[in-house]
Amino acid sequence: MIAQNIGFWIIATVMIFAALRVVTTNNVVHAALWLVVVLAGAAAQYILLAAEFVAVTQVLVYIGAVMVLFLFGTMLTRAKIGTESDLNNSYKKLGIPVALVMLVAMGVALVSSFGDEKLPQTATVVSTQEISDQIFGPYLLPFWALSFVLLAAVVGAIVLARKD
Amino acid sequence: MIGLLAEVPYWGQSLLRVLGGLVAVLLPAGTIVYVFLFKMMSFMQSRLGPMEAGPYGSMQLFAEVGKWLQKEDIVPDRADARIFKMAPIIVLVSTFLLVVVVPFGPDAWFTDFETGVFYALAVSSVSVLGILIAGWSSANKYSLLGGLRAAGQLIAYELPMVLAVMGVVIQAGTMNLQKIVVAQNTGSMFGIDAIGHPYVISQFFGFIIFMIAIQAELTQAPFDMPIAESELVSGYMTEYSGFRFLIFFIGEFATAGVFAMIASVLFLGGWGVPFTWFGWTSIDDVANWMNFAGPLIMFTKMMLLVFFIMWIRFSYPRLREDQLQKFAWKGLIPVALLNIMVTSILKVVF
Numbered sequence: 001m002i003a004q005n006i007g008f009w010i011i012a013t014v015m016i017f018a019a020l021r022v023v024t025t026n027n028v029v030h031a032a033l034w035l036v037v038v039l040a041g042a043a044a045q046y047i048l049l050a051a052e053f054v055a056v057t058q059v060l061v062y063i064g065a066v067m068v069l070f071l072f073g074t075m076l077t078r079a080k081i082g083t084e085s086d087l088n089n090s091y092k093k094l095g096i097p098v099a100l101v102m103l104v105a106m107g108v109a110l111v112s113s114f115g116d117e118k119l120p121q122t123a124t125v126v127s128t129q130e131i132s133d134q135i136f137g138p139y140l141l142p143f144w145a146l147s148f149v150l151l152a153a154v155v156g157a158i159v160l161a162r163k164d
Numbered sequence: 165m166i167g168l169l170a171e172v173p174y175w176g177q178s179l180l181r182v183l184g185g186l187v188a189v190l191l192p193a194g195t196i197v198y199v200f201l202f203k204m205m206s207f208m209q210s211r212l213g214p215m216e217a218g219p220y221g222s223m224q225l226f227a228e229v230g231k232w233l234q235k236e237d238i239v240p241d242r243a244d245a246r247i248f249k250m251a252p253i254i255v256l257v258s259t260f261l262l263v264v265v266v267p268f269g270p271d272a273w274f275t276d277f278e279t280g281v282f283y284a285l286a287v288s289s290v291s292v293l294g295i296l297i298a299g300w301s302s303a304n305k306y307s308l309l310g311g312l313r314a315a316g317q318l319i320a321y322e323l324p325m326v327l328a329v330m331g332v333v334i335q336a337g338t339m340n341l342q343k344i345v346v347a348q349n350t351g352s353m354f355g356i357d358a359i360g361h362p363y364v365i366s367q368f369f370g371f372i373i374f375m376i377a378i379q380a381e382l383t384q385a386p387f388d389m390p391i392a393e394s395e396l397v398s399g400y401m402t403e404y405s406g407f408r409f410l411i412f413f414i415g416e417f418a419t420a421g422v423f424a425m426i427a428s429v430l431f432l433g434g435w436g437v438p439f440t441w442f443g444w445t446s447i448d449d450v451a452n453w454m455n456f457a458g459p460l461i462m463f464t465k466m467m468l469l470v471f472f473i474m475w476i477r478f479s480y481p482r483l484r485e486d487q488l489q490k491f492a493w494k495g496l497i498p499v500a501l502l503n504i505m506v507t508s509i510l511k512v513v514f
Contacts (some may be wrong), residue, residue, distance in 0.1 A: 008429045031298060036293065055278050064289025065319070072315045079242045081303050104176050109204070126338055128279050 011048070015041035024097075026083035027097050028074050053128050062148050181274050188263050189366045191376035192421030192466060198225055199467070200474040201417070208478050232413075235406035243403065244301040247465045251301060252404065252411035254294030259418045261287045266425050267342040269458030270450040271437050278339035281333060282300050284426055285326050290383065291419070292318045295390070298412075299400035310399025313485065314390035318381060320492040325377035327500035328445055331370040331507040332363050332430045341426075345434035346447050364431040369503045378423045379473055380492070382416065386480040389488060420470055428465035 018037035025031050035118040097109035135143050171360050172180070202224060207215030214221030239245045265280040269275040292315055310424015333339055336347040351361025364371045380387040390398035401412050428434055435458030436450075444450050483491065 027244075029244075029247070029297070033297065050279070056279050058282045060282070060286035060289060063293065064286055064322075068289070068292050068296065068315055069318065071300075072295070072312065072319075072383070073299050075296065075308065076312060081242060081301070128282075 007048055011041050011044050015045075022153065027081075028078070028084065028087065029071065031069060032071050036063055039063055039067065053131055101130065110128060168411055185260060185263055185274060188266070189260055189418045189422065190371075190414070192425075192463070192470075193418035194225055195422055195467070196417045196470050196474075198222060200470060202212070204471075204474060206375075213451035220242075230409040232423050233407050235299040237406045237408065238403075238425070240303055240403050240449045242303040244303070246302040247297050249408070250402070251294045251298035252408045252415065253383070254297075255291045255415040256418070257409050258287055258291040258294065259291070259415055259422055262422045263425070265341055266422065266429060267435060268462055269455040270447055271452075272435075272455045272458055276342060277340065279339045281339045281344070281430070284341075285322070285329065288419075288423075289318070289322055291415070295400050298404070302400070302403040304403055306396045306398075307400050307402045310390045310392075310396045310402070313396075314383065314400060316374065317383070317389060317488060319386065319487055321377045321387075321496075324373050324492060324496035326502045327382065327497065327504060328370040328377060329430060330504050334504070334507050334511055335363060335367065336431060341429050341434070344431055346435050348433040349436035349439050350446070358440070360433060360436075360437065362431065362433045365453060367431060367503075367507070369499060371427075371505075373500050374431070375469070375472065376473065376496060378427065379476060380488075382420050382473070383419070384473060384477040386476070386483045387488060388482055389485055394481060398497060420473060421466060424464060424466040424469040426472065427469050428462060432469075434465075434466050435459065437461065 015038050015155045018041065021034040022031050022038065025034060039058065043055045043058040043063075046052070046058060182257055185325050198221075201215045202221065214224035217223040217227045239248055264274045265277045265284050267276075295314045295318070296311050299307045299314070301308075302308070336344045336345070338344060349360045383390050390396075393402060397400070401409060404412060435454070439445065439450070442451065486497065
């Protein structure tokens with residue numbers, strides 16, 4: 001077992017524990033902070049895979065922006081200190097099968113597409129330049145499509161927020 | 165550091181890196197507090213500042229640290245104790261993570277990160293998290309308001325900061341901070357290579373936007389709405405005392421130092437001198453003594469930039485919340501976008 005594998009299992013255990021705490025904790029802000037641990041763990045896994053650009057993007061987008069906005073929103077509206085009793089609702093039981101189906105679907109997709117394939121032991125770091133060449137070359141059309149989706153989201157947010 | 169320490173075993177290198185990181189964060193922070201906060205502010209206000217502890221009060225900081233460490237560690241009764249205690253540490257850790265990518269000499273770096281600039285911007289946004297939960301967990305309305313103001317401000321000014329850096333990245337053609345230093349010191353302007361090509365000249369607007377944005381990111385006046393003492397007592401720091409306040413305090417000035425270092429790397433040529441002065445053509449030719457002179461050059465540039473930050477801090481009154489947001493979204497961001505457009509057009513043309 002090489003060092004990266006040991007690292008993977010330690011980080012994965014922490015991530016699973018944190019993910020369980022996200023749904024079992026009795027406080028919204030605590031749940032959000034456990035989610036930060038999960039997302040940071042994902043970033044650490046990317047680093048283990050020598051995908052540093054993806055890892056940094058994960059930190060910038062999810063921890064630096066999404067989670068901050070999430071906490072900002074909850075603190076502005078309803079975050080109480082201490083335990084809250086009304087966090088669970090009737091959809092709780094529906095969530096478990098949905099999560100299981102997702103797990104099976106993703107597991108099957110991973111195994112069927114990669115099988116026993118292994119990453120090369122001496123993985124080379126893909127440089128940022130290569131990533132940008134890919135984005136602005138063969139993947140230009142999906143990239144544009146994504147930016148239209150984001151533009152639509154921004155316009156939608158403005159429409160929802162405007163009073164007049 | 166690799167070249168210098170090739171014979172040192174890995175654990176020894178790691179230990180040296182940790183020690184180097186501590187020095188690189190704490191030494192600038194202490195110097196900034198003494199030189200600017202204690203002395204410069206006093207002189208600007210026609211007073212002497214601390215004079216008793218040590219010659220010219222130079223030991224004042226140690227006295228202050230001793231005082232803070234002796235204080236009782238108070239957690240408010242209704243606060244969320246665990247998160248309350250965690251918050252200042254998140255802020256300080258993000259500063260330590262930030263210094264990791266800053267190069268101090270041809271071989272004197274902590275890690276040669278290919279996406280250095282991007283990493284620095286990402287990690288600097290983590291401190292917002294610490295400030296937000298500090299404000300929330302204090303169970304105090306002033307603290308919560310301060311935390312929310314801080315988050316709103318830091319998010320708003322992170323954008324112009326990222327966009328301003330983009331111009332530098334386009335010009336240098338790399339996100340590696342070490343390569344940005346080399347690109348500036350080997351470059352030339354209009355065929356003259358006497359002072360290299362510091363990007364402060366060709367990216368002047370980027371530099372100004374970046375400096376304004378870090379002034380706001382550091383919540384220094386005139387952007388100190390989050391800790392506005394006449395409105396919010398002390399914002400998100402209100403309930404903190406003793407060594408937890410000390411951690412926030414160190415974090416504030418250490419981050420000022422590290423941001424100034426990053427600004428000097430991006431715009432002033434970092435640790436380097438123009439390579440033509442000594443007949444070097446690439447980073448491999450750079451003499452070994454630059455590993456010792458480099459950090460000093462870097463420190464000088466950092467002090468110069470922090471001087472400007474502090475000068476503005478002590479000179480201007482606080483902006484109002486709506487002015488502050490308008491300034492970022494309607495002023496800085498459009499100018500920064502225009503700067504990126506012009507830079508990329510010129511990059512393609514030349």
